[in-house]
Amino acid sequence: MQDAWPTEIRISQDRRSLTITFDDGQSFPLSAEMLRVLSPSAEVQGHGPGQKITVPGKRHVAIRAAAPTGNYAVRLAFDDGHDSGIFTWTYLRELGETGTEKFAAYEKELAEKGLSRD
Template structure:
């Protein structure tokens, strides 16, 4: 568990970015798409080893709401209806520090599976 706590969570006006400021002065701008596709929810991570889901089509997803969960996390609701991810302070910190690498791995998974970040056209 991270020893650093957020002092501010701020959603951008376009709902595409969550800026997290930690008590040690570190500030991270976390894209909504990255948080959605790397959500810690069972829907995305699965219930056990090898069950992780690669979620395509979320390039334009936005943040609908942030709900505090105890004193250790926040539940982030996205405008595509996904709202079961509980983002602990340490996970938000990890996304800030390692998000670029994690997202690059996600993009590689998409390519490997022939999937796209773009939503399907109806």
């Protein structure tokens, strides 16, 4: 994952997913909902250990815009106003490889807290 380098980043027409393809041929479709609720931003991750926020109600969120950030990342803006997540290539690769497990853990957190994706 250290040398992950994207060759293509594509937002779907309905803006509900982003597909990233890497130079080793691996391609990962990532839902806007997953990207939003697992955003690397301080708003979601907190400012230190144990401060992570479980973000409910994002099932229908869409990607509003994507802007390159240096050579290492893309900043995603969502239609709910969230736009402070800077997604590094390494983190996007990690989400592609382990996103199913991370999203399942998110759904479990929602259930434990009595929250919903809707």
